[in-house]
Amino acid sequence: MLIRNFKPTDQHDVIRLWNKCRLTRPWNNPILDIKRKLDGQPDWLIVAVDASAIIGSVMVGYDGHRGWINYLAVDPDHQRSGIGRELMLEAERRLLHKGCPKISLQIRDDNEEAISFYESIGFSRDPVFSFGKRLIPDAPPYSPDGG
Template identity: 50%
Template sequence: MIRSYESADESAVIELWRRCELIRPWNDPHKDIRRKLTTQAELFLVGVLYGEIVGTAMAGYDGHRGWVNYLAVDPEHRRAGIGRRLMRRAEENLTELGCPKLNLQVRTGNHEVLEFYRRLGYRVDEVVSLGKRLISDTPEV
């Protein structure tokens, strides 16, 4: 089952992200969740199997492009179609909002994930991704 995130899911979602090695020191997962819940919270999806959260996808649409972050599938449940179903639901939700194109970012060395997205029809855009942190999630040292 795929449904929108609920506040009771926080611990299980963060633990899933840890198992999937998505958490980085510069991104506080609690803050990321709180921030997402302020904007298009219904697009924060969780995949549930036998009452356990086994997948997530955090989608959003800014009026120009859609984005997906934190696509995660529990390593014990990979290759069962969960990631594909989460992405399909995110794409459907974004399409309903009038979103013409979906973007996402994958770390360059993550070849398995790049291949997963290629199988779903995603292609590498000839662009350079830039970023600038406006609010630090890590304490100043």
């Protein structure tokens, strides 16, 4: 397995992985999410590749105050083999290199498997509520089958 930076030719396979892992939602267009990441921090969209197939991804962000993790995905056929842990170690390495003091992330409250994973690698629940406000709608709504 190789961990490397995302390449534009990876887009289709990465979105297919996100769909397979059920990370996409109709109100978040993954094509736009990738474009926005590449426009802002292109070296912080990371993929795991095995025999030229994309089997994992993580989108890392740093705003000068906190590091953020989005789209951590491992192909279900490759889960529980250490790929998610390796992707997170690479994310942490890059964030530490920038002097990032803390990583934050959001998990849907019904995703017990993800909660268990993050707890197993040293994350703990912060006593906070997560709020959001959309400034730019991703229109048209994204559909995993056609978008």
